[in-house]
Amino acid sequence: MTGSAPNPARDRDAAAWGELLAASYREIGDRAMRDLPIYNGALGVEAVGFRPFNGTMVGIMVTPWFMNVVMPASAMRETSGATVRIRFPAGDIEFTLGEVGQMGRVASCSLFSPMFEFADMAAARATAEAALAELMLPDDSEEAVRRRAPATSQIDRRNFLRGSLTERRG
Template structure:
């Protein structure tokens, strides 16, 4: 008996696509006429992948951008929120029910979405946010990003004029 090897990344993308469809239905039914709805945007599942035995990705809608995952990502989900450890650090998620999807965990990134002129801008932001979430806090790249771009200015040296470039 031969069979196709299951593709966990395809499963993650399929879960994200099902969730996006649920949000499209919610948008059409209940959100479109609300003042927080950005007509320039659509609903899209961004970067869904396997992570620590679960699925994670970013959901972009005309009214929010959230990091989302199935609520089963946490071992115990008795409260209204949970903390999940990501490479970048611990993130607090809120639990909710989404139609056919059941319980999901979500962490708000943006709401409302009026700072985004189009889907390209929202997509780029979602991809960058997911990349940051997956960047280990102690990685060389994360440490480099935290370092100030320039050396802090010492007030005394500034007033004395000793910060100017000296040319010989």
């Protein structure tokens, strides 16, 4: 949960749920995905950064065919439709609801699919960790505000006349 004291039991529960979900995706991968053209054989299935969040849990699932932000749908109040919007520190994110094997209903938001831009699990894991950090970065935090600020440069006559401020075309 954001802004609350660490709770090792809740952290373990979230990590355990992520691992159970990863096991379900491993089974799906072995049974149904391995021979499809969207399967990146250089990658495996891994639950990245699962943690408690607002009474439920969230993390990123990396598979050879997708990378999604994932949450259990069972803790959500309104899950009768195909999608649900969840408020994160970084802003509102729309999730698609679906069934995953014996895990039941999950809410997922696609980050990448297919996964061919990742050469190995280290690259996929680093991307997942960075995406989760961004998702948990409050929209009004100093870091988020700094990143949104437009880059400003001094426009002086010399640079303008030299053409260094104009678009370069190749």
